[in-house]
Amino acid sequence: MQLSVKHLLGIRDLTRQDIQIILDTATQFKEVLQRPIKKVPSLRDVTIVNLFFENSTRTRISFELAEKRLSADSINFTASASSVSKGETLLDTVNNILSMKVDMVVMRHSASGAPHFLAKHIPAAIVNAGDGINEHPTQGLLDAFSMREKLGRLEGLKVAIIGDIMHSRVAMSNIYLLKKMGAEVMVAGPPTLIPKYIQEAFDIRVEYNLKKALQWCDVANVLRIQLERQNQVLFSSLREYSLAYGINKRLLDSLDKKIVIMHPGPINRGVELDSDAADSAQSIILNQVENGVAVRMAALYLLSGGREMTN
């Protein structure tokens, strides 16, 4: 069994079987991470470059750790400290790095489609670590992994994605993935942050009332308000957003069931999620971070295939 893709550009390109293989492989890597020696030699001959053209803490550290746990060699690149600021193009930057014999590229970029562009022009396998407002496939996979781990299944699960859907690549990857795996998906938030026609385009539910959304779902995946991507006023103030769409313990206790709270991070505490909800027993936010390493190990491992030694 192998993946149907050469790159991990988005969940959109994956089949249901691909997703299944990645999640099952991640389960085994999670066991590796519990061992006294948390490392396997599988990617000993692979060199991976982490190209981060946009800020990141969790994802970058998570990828770096995943690479080290697989025994791959990794090099880090941050745009601010590179020749990009001297005017080098993306393709030139990457080709220069590849000429130093690099096998895989993990890339985050603020332009949607940047990794797809690279995939057309370079021979190395590419893993998208977030491109603009398009997709963040490993986040989608680790979210699904965490849901499956907590609740035992994805099929038939009711998942509400709450907040800034418009600017969220996490929302896109989650929607593609959950729909492929047979979960029911709802997006909730203020109308200005939910794209028009999303209901028809993805065959999902749309809800503007937070309480109703929470009442419906088994899992609430709460998203950050991406102020850096909003170039117009989409709601009047963070305080107003928080009053209408902020989740706190009191609201969770008022529901007649216990739902699971997730967040891809970084949390704006007191805006979309209050501390008493983010740190409650219902939250699996830190499990998501832990699972991220195992899921990224699975993706890198499965994409590293077919590198026969030649003389």
Added chain:
Amino acid sequence: MKTILNEQQLAIIIRRLSHQVLENNINLDNTVFIGIQPRGIFVSDQMIQVIRQLVSPEKVQYGKLDITFYRDDVRNQIHVPNQTDIPFSIEGKNVVLIDDVLYTGRTIRAALDALLDFGRPAKVELCVLIDRRFSRELPIQPDYTGRSIDSIISQKVKVFWKERDGKEEVVLL
């Protein structure tokens, strides 16, 4: 297709191997059993059943080891892993590795590497149901052998298990 072992012979051999292992590890306090995924665990499951009838069952420590991430052919082909479950420490223990067919020795080489990531065992022994002797590519030999067979590379040894294949026998294809 030639039958090497039928169901009855298979059961007798598993019983014998269990007794032999126990004979050399009479004090199970320091011994652990580890079956190799995916097919070795059919042998180890049955051996553990026999051993648990012979000694106090709670003394028998039994785990499963997957060697996918340690394979030496990872450059050519990516394999999807199976479950590893070793819920005890192997530090300073006698480890009995159990597999179905010993052929090139490469699986056991990988298993030894994998095992060392769980600690430093005092001793590792190898127990196999079928030993395809004269076809080794690495210097690895079993301590307990169910049946030794002579076969050529183009032949295949297939072990069928009741739970999975509906019948229990070993054949040479």
